[in-house]
Amino acid sequence: MAEWQGTLTYLNYSSPQTFTLAVAARGEMTRPDQLLLRFDYQEPNQSHVYGTDTLTLAAGGTRLRWDDVDYTVQAKQWLPGQTLHLVLEAQGRDNDRAATIRKTLTLSPRQFTLRKEVRYAAADAFFQRNQFQLAR
Numbered sequence: 001m002a003e004w005q006g007t008l009t010y011l012n013y014s015s016p017q018t019f020t021l022a023v024a025a026r027g028e029m030t031r032p033d034q035l036l037l038r039f040d041y042q043e044p045n046q047s048h049v050y051g052t053d054t055l056t057l058a059a060g061g062t063r064l065r066w067d068d069v070d071y072t073v074q075a076k077q078w079l080p081g082q083t084l085h086l087v088l089e090a091q092g093r094d095n096d097r098a099a100t101i102r103k104t105l106t107l108s109p110r111q112f113t114l115r116k117e118v119r120y121a122a123a124d125a126f127f128q129r130n131q132f133q134l135a136r
Contacts, residue, residue, distance in 0.1 A: 002027040004112055006134035008041055011127070013095050019044055025112070025134050033057045039132075064088055071103065083108040094118040094129065102126055111135050 004025040011018055023041040030036055037053040056065040064071045064086075071088035079085055086105045093099060102117040112134040117126040 002136065004134035004136055006112075006132065008039075008130060008132050010130035023132060023134070025132065027112075066090075066103065069101070071101075074102075079106075081108055094120070097121070100126075109136075 004027070006023055006025070007020050008023040009018060009020045021041045021043070023039060025040070026038045028036045028038070033056055035055045037055065039049070039051045039053075042048050054065075054067055057063075058065065061076075062073050064073060066088070069090045069092055071090040073086060074089050075085070075087040077085045084105070084107045086107075088103045088105070090101050091098070092101045094101065098121040100119045100121075102119070104113075104115045104117070106113040112132070114132040114134075116129045116131070118129045119126040
């Protein structure tokens with residue numbers, strides 16, 4: 001199991017305010033095609049959040065099921081330093097609105113970044129909803 005520490009920066013749904021919180025994360029391979037990501041952080045209102053995301057890679061490697069959403073792999077690139085860069089997209093909902101959701105993962109032996117971007121159905125551009133920046 002990999003242990004990570006870092007920050008979660010997110011755009012609040014009720015205002016244009018951005019928050020940055022300390023976060024701990026753990027990654028565990030439960031099967032060769034499945035990863036559990038467990039997050040632990042405290043909200044500004046002092047409520048504690050424990051979350052688990054389940055990622056399952058489909059045969060062929062072109063699709064990834066993230067919890068209950070099927071993402072298509074838009075880009076996959078190996079970068080120097082054993083760093084994997086993945087861009088995933090799916091149709092979903094954000095703030096009760098239809099949207100394209102993009103998740104960009106950059107994973108190396110010592111660092112992990114996960115960025116979530118959203119583009120509403122009537123919009124032309126993506127905006128950043130949140131980003132985890134973690135290190136071991």
